[in-house]
Amino acid sequence: MFASVLVLVAFILSRRVWFCAADLCNWSGSGFPVGVDSRMVLQVRLRCTEGSVRWLYPGQALRVVLEPNLFSSARRNMLCIKASPSFGAASLFIDRGGELEPLGTDGGQAQHVSCIRAEGTHVPAIYIQTSRPGGESWSPRRMGFRYELMGNRSAAPGLDHMTSCRPCNDTELLMAVCNSDFVVRGFIKDVLHNRDGHISLVEVLAVKVHRQRSGVFELQATTPGSVPAVPLWRGVILAHLQCGVKPGEGEFLFTGSEHFGDAWLGCAPRYKYFVSVYRTAKARLVNPCDFPLE
Structure with missing residues (x-):
């Protein structure tokens, strides 16, 4: 592996860089037109803490430089990438100032996310190689990935340090309703287990969406005579399979984090219990x- 990386570095240094304009967060573009120097590396600069890259008819190499402003990137030292299913045989590397580190993507595996720590405020670049130097090129019609910079307290879905498998204590519960990406009050309709993807999908019918960041919960048309007879929101919350999430009756308060458009389960107490905890805390200021x- 080390020798192959050295060969790739030498290959990169022998190529020319072609800068491409993009918006602040996302880039969508095609491979090199016929007649352009095949040694060129297409380089894109993005300025946000999350976004997406979509490469149509990809060429041989793409380098994505993430340069979020210092204010928005403060305390965000985890770079996470979710590759599209069509990523396939392409190679993805993290470029730390000329030093390339292979990053596994497991293209095609649902919900797979790869994460790597950034160093201080410096965010490493993302390098994609679609052909081996001197070998046959591999050129799908479309490939891409989504990226997100996360902080220490973020529950990155690709990491095993999530604490959502244990019940939250009262202090964690009170903080969750303040800091979570989504806070919804509702009922569990069903729980499906995807053993291949190592996740559980919790289908939730919410009677109240207090907060959400990515629009995971969508308003549904109500059915006459439905219980409860109020507008309902529907959404799916993900949890790690080893957490053993099971269906439960009654009303819950669901909280958690949102990454790559998916909601991940955090604290989820019964609503009556949360009300008791909150009223006690408020009485004590x-x-x-x-x-x-x-």
Whole structure:
């Protein structure tokens, strides 16, 4: 592996760089037109902490430089990448100032996310190689990935340090309703287990969406005579399979983080229990934020 990386580095140094314009967060473009120097490396610069790259008719090499502003990237030292299923046989590397580190993507595996730590405020570049130097090229019609910079407290779905498999204590619960990407009140309709993807899918019918970041929960048309007879929101929350999530009756307060358009389960107490905890904390003036009770 080390020898192959050295060969690839030498190959990169022998090529020319072609800079391509993009918007702040996302880039979509095609491979090199006929007649352009095949040694060129297409380079894209992005300025956000999350976004996507879509490469149509890819050429041989693409280098994505992430340069988020210092304010938005503060305390975000984890770079996570979710490759598209069509990524296939392409090779993905993290470029740390000329030093390339292979990054496994497991293209085609649902919900697979690869993460790597950044060094300080410097975010490494992403390098994609679609052919081996001197070998046959591999050119799918489309490939791409989504990226996200996360902080230490973010529950990166590709990591095993998530604490969502254990019940939250009262302090964690109160903080969850203040800091989570989504906070919804509702019922569990069904739980499906995807053993190949090592995830559980919790289908939720929500009667109240207090907060969400990516629009995971969508408003559904109500059916006459439905219970409860109020507008319902529907969404799917993901959890690691080893957490052993099971269906449960009654009303819950679901909280968690959103990554790559997916909601990941955090604290999920029964709503009545949360109300009791919150009222006690508020009476003692120790609630970290105000939460609307109904």
